[in-house]
Amino acid sequence: MERQLQDSSRKGPSLLQSTFRERAFNGIYEVVARQNHFYGINCKLSGSVYVVSEIEGAVPLVHGSCGCAFHHRLSPRKLFSPISDLACTEMDETDVIRGGEEKLRAGIIDVYQRYDPALIVILPTCVSGLIGDDIPGVIESLRSKISCDILHAPSEGFSHRDGDSVEVSLKNAAKSMKCSSAPPTAQDLRGCGHEEMMFALADQLMEEQDVIENSVNLEAFGRHTYRFWNDVEEMRRILGKIGVELNTTVPTASVDAIKRAPSAPLNIVVTRNTRWADRMKERFGTDYVKKWYFYVGFDKVGKFFIEMASKLGLEGEAEDAIRRERKRALGDLSESRRLFKSYSFAISTQSFLFNPNLLSVYTEDLQMPLRWILIDSQPMKSMKISRDTVEMMTGNLIDIAEKQDMEIEILVDPSSEKMARVAKGVDWLLTDRTGPPSEKEGDLGMMNIATASNLIHQTGFCGIVEFGKHLAWKLQRRTKKDAQKDASNPHRKLIVSRFDYEEDCYPMIKDPMCSSSRRMWSEIWC
Amino acid sequence: MDGGKFFGAYRAFSGIRDAVVLNHVPVGCNWGAGMFRTISDQADVRQACTVMHEREIVFGGEESLRRALLRADELYDAPLFLVIAGDVPSIIGDDVAGIVDELSLEKEVLWTEAAGFSGSMRSGYEEALLRLAPLMSGCDTAEGSINLIGFCPDDFKVESDVKEIKRSMKRAGIEVNCVISNCSSEEFKKAPAAELNVVFGQGTDLAKLMKEEFGIPYTELDYPYGIEGTEKFIEYVSESLGTGWDADLEHEIEPFKKVYLYLHELCKTPVSIIGDFHAGPLAEFLAAELGFEVEHLSSSGSDLDRQRFEQEVRGSDTMMIFGSSFERDLARELEVPLVRFNYPVFDQVSIYDNAPYAGFGGAAFLTETIINAIMGLGDF
Incomplete structure (x- = not known):
């Protein structure tokens, strides 16, 4: 961790710049891996x-x-x-x-x-x-x-995960979100070797240490990504305000730092599996707290830090720190929030279904008057997610919207005509879809916020602030008329829009061989 | 670093462009082979997997194979299925031949055993091509035509290289009958129509078999890099076929004049090259025609070869590396340009089929690439 902390103190690109770099320079590679999941794992x-x-x-x-x-x-x-x-x-x-x-x-x-x-x-x-x-x-x-x-670490390729693992994972998450009184259940998802290797570190490498009070380990990885250092630094900054020291990240650390991980009394677990943390608890008594991916927004992030700090007996310190952080963030956002209030918005989204708490970021943290949420459930179909689970996920989103007592209409897989009507009825239709707009979205003059909206997922306060400011800048720079003019320009025809795509597996190109390969995988993997 | 027998078989089989490759393996092998392939052609996915799992280890994988073949027969509109049995079925002893024989499918099925531990990528390629040989049938000879053997569909620049080689051959009145393995099953079937098989680096076993079965002579030649390399290649083939050829190379030299000062300056530049059978002929072009000093030339075969190459290059004056994408880290470490010419290339694309590295046109385009890589060093 010493090395990482030194590295993280260097002046690098801003969080926003890192996010765009991630998309441009690493995303171009990752898209192939994403696409290949249509045909295998x-x-x-x-x-x-x-x-x-x-x-x-x-x-x-x-x-x-x-x-x-x-x-x-x-x-x-x-x-x-x-x-x-x-x-x-x-x-x-x-x-x-x-x-x-x-x-x-x-x-x-x-x-x-x-x-x-x-x-x-x-x-x-x-x-x-x-x-x-x-x-x-x-x-x-x-x-x-x-x-x-x-x-x-066991890595034999024949002991891979089953075909229903994504369904189980999403159902588990959807249930966890639904029941706010019970802590989310961690899932033992055998699979891609990550968990097995994490377990091996806890089981075979870590050593008994003198405990350093008020310190934590953070499960974090991706040292070759652009966002890694920004995200770790934000976490460390907030922990510091609470009086908690970041002992090390795991597994992205030196061998020595991982050996010394048990000197922290608490682990912050961020992935779907907790076996490694359970093993640390057994061997060294290290407690852990789970940071679920759906802990987003000032409220949920604040809650997470307070929950984490309460495990160290620092609840009061955390409440004070979070209050200050929130106040500062809201102050930084005040101009943007004023601007947002002067518009009306709709959002075409895939991510709200996975994480309904994103709604609160837009409506509460950013104070955006959101009138419609247009859910695109295509990824669910391509992942063979059951109707029950999709309904549970949609239900979670409706519940959150109802709790906020807002007049938001939620439409699942709306027709092109309906989308056009929605687009007409608001000042801006936003979309968080990665990649080019689908055919039915093409002419609506939408504003794509896919890359920047990744900032919202940061465990901290800076991400939302940067996202809000960026969105405000975009709104001031460009009018809806500009976007519509671009969309209606007959000479503006994206090359990627000239191909036919599989409706259920966008952006899989429509081709009989690809299609059959997709179906073979889908039917054989069970 | 060798991809092993499974990768070799996969690369040979997937070169039959209208065939479906059915990998009888656990998910990872299928993913890996497919990943290296789809990086260079994202719209061409025609492979499936029997998804061997722990249950297949216990009960055998024959039922999975049977099920996959039956389903594939229904789903795919393809004339040919090519089954590759990898490590796991080989160890647990699945009777792949038995399953293939017992099923009456609409499509033709051929298979090969290609456990990764049982041979090199080259051996997998050779055996897979032999397994395809029964498709061939005797046919009328197409005079003045040749087959090119040794290609893979995921070779960097394969489409443009083949196009340029065909263009160059045409000038000598020679037609390319079939490119193996980057052809349709119909073209493969008619491969025996050629008068001569030209083998580049691999596929010799198939050429030998075709000599025995169809009486087609074969020759093993260097991959045609450079003006001289291409000329030598065409001369040999045209002599073999008796077509004759008038070597007027003035026109081919013309593009080099535009950068002759750079070419002067680059003479004696120390470079290092690593790769498969493409590496030697490339080194010849760089040394003999561009005047580079080839400090290290290595086969990319084993991990040890690669390690040795890296150590030697680190201790040398190498100013430029020629290799695959796997050499990127070394090039970055030494802060020298890397020209990717050899499989696997996964951090550059080649989508325009008039930008070859082989043939006369390839000599100019490769030179352009080299100069741009040097002048662009440090670009961010």
């Missing part, structure tokens, strides 16, 4: 390799055939940053017949000598998993010869 090994690549000084050693290492250098979660330091035991037929333990032993020694790593992580593959190599035994036999840490 990535290997469990990719998640494990990814987590190891986040650890300063760690080298993954893939115990399998050379093809596994070749392909996992290009991890789907960081296609923009291929993993160079990835070793492999390059198992062959002889190893399959006689066992690969000797090769693994030699591989560990080779990695140790070649890379001088602080940590070697052995990642078994289908092949080594099937033949039953005793990986812990090999590691144990080398303890006296290798001075760096060695651990292993």
